[in-house]
Amino acid sequence: MKDKKVVVIGGGTGNSVLLAGLKNFTQNITAIVTVADxxxxxxxxxxxxxxxxxxxxxxxxxxxxxxxxxxxxxxxxxxxxxxxxxxxxxxxxxxxxxxxxxxxxxxxxxxxxxxxxxxKVLPVTLDKMDLIAELENGKKFLGESAIPKFVKKEKSPIKKLSLENSDVKILDSCIEAVREADLIVLGPGSLYTSVIPNLLIGQMVEEIVNSKAQTVYICNVMTQAGETDDYSVSDHVRGLLKHSSEDILDYCFVNEKIIDYKYLKSYDIEESVQVLPTKEDEKFLKEKNIRLIKGEYIDVKDGYIRSNSLKICKDLEKILKTQTK
Known part of the structure; x- marks a missing residue:
């Protein structure tokens, strides 16, 4: 992976955890980061x-x-x-x-x-970027920080995410990075407030689909209250495809290691549960022509469950060695 160019798209804690591990494998990293917070x-x-x-x-x-x-x-x-x-x-x-x-x-x-x-670290845009969430009950809310709160209040899941200003322009250097990439990684991170916002900006999805790079989505280890309540692996991928393109993904990385309940207890308060792959997920991904890669991708530090970036990066390296788009 040393000489390969890797682009990581997202934001939040998950993104930074992956980047910390990735720098041990390559210096050719570009992080494209949402600015909708x-x-x-x-x-x-x-x-x-x-x-x-x-x-x-x-x-x-x-x-x-x-x-x-x-x-x-x-x-x-x-x-x-x-x-x-x-x-x-x-x-x-x-x-x-x-x-x-x-x-x-x-x-x-x-x-x-x-x-x-x-x-390099690049903001996805230099324009003001505000998210609008439309819920299944038809109500809409403005602002990233408001989304989880109102999903819980309305007891209605997210139907669609959009930008208040549709004229937001992607940074030229982000386009250049995607075009030159050998590997593009989406996530890990909050699906609707870290990953998808980057894909709502005009030209981003088109550039990823047309890139020579393999594109990987790293599914979250846990659901997120107010965003992905009760989501399966398939639900995460559906949400991503719905806001981008059916052709955007080549791989989906999913943790298959069951987490000890003593570490999950604190997440019960947040109504957050573990996301594990099922036979239904495997069938769905196969139908979408997305390869499922399973591994023990978790790490527990100070009681917090995080993605194991080193294990993820080792499997990303295998893709770069064996696959071409």
Whole structure:
């Protein structure tokens, strides 16, 4: 994989976990990251400063960083009191860089130099990006952070996701990265608020489908309350295909290791359950001409269930060695 170009598309914790492992296999990494977040510290900076939300970008930069431990610790620091409570230093740093350079894309590029990252991190767009969720009951809600809350309130699942502004343009460097990629990875991460938003921007889906690269979707290990309640592997893939193209995927990676219940207990409160492959999933994926790759893709750290990026990357490497599109 060393000389192969890998593009990872998504956002959130899952994306950054994969990137941290991927940098051990190749330096040719491009992370294309959603900028639709309007909650938490990122939402505050977006509202106050009129900038794009930095949170997911910050997480990906840190995942790919090769810098001194003290500097990385500083970027991860989150204030615990005062008006800055809940805000991270990394977000504030990106906000300052955005003010200095007057361009969020350039701010991310310069921050990449400070953190000495492997590869590149790119916002999917420099335009304002707001999500609209239409539920099965017909009601619509604006804003990424509002989606899970209103899904729970209405007790109605997501039917369709769209952008408030359909004229949002994909960054040219993102198009270039996709065209040059040998492998494109979607996820892992929140299906409707991290992965799919990137696919709603005009030209992105077309570029992925027409790319010479193999395209892999890494299914989430757990369901997510307010987004993918009771979702099977097939439901995750259906949601992705519905918002992109029937031809977009070549592979679907799914964890098959059953998680010890002692680690699942804390997830019961969130009404989050494990996603495991079934015979029905295998049949569905075969009908869609998507190869199912099963493995023990979980890792438990400090009680939190995460994807095992090293095992995933080893299987991604096998695809690059044996497959051509």
């Amino acid at each position: 309007d909650g938490g510290g990122s939402g505050v900076l977006r509202s106050d400063l009129g900038m794009l939300p930095p949170g997911d970008i910050r997480a990906c930069l840190l995942a790919l960083s090769n810098t001194q431990e003290q500097l990385e610790k500083l970027f991860r620091f989150r204030f615990v009191s005062g008006k800055l409570k809940g805000q991270s230093f990394g977000n504030l740093f990106l906000a300052a860089m955005n003010e200095i350079y007057g361009d969020f894309g350039l701010a991310v590029k310069e921050a990449s130099k400070v953190l000495n990252i492997t590869g």
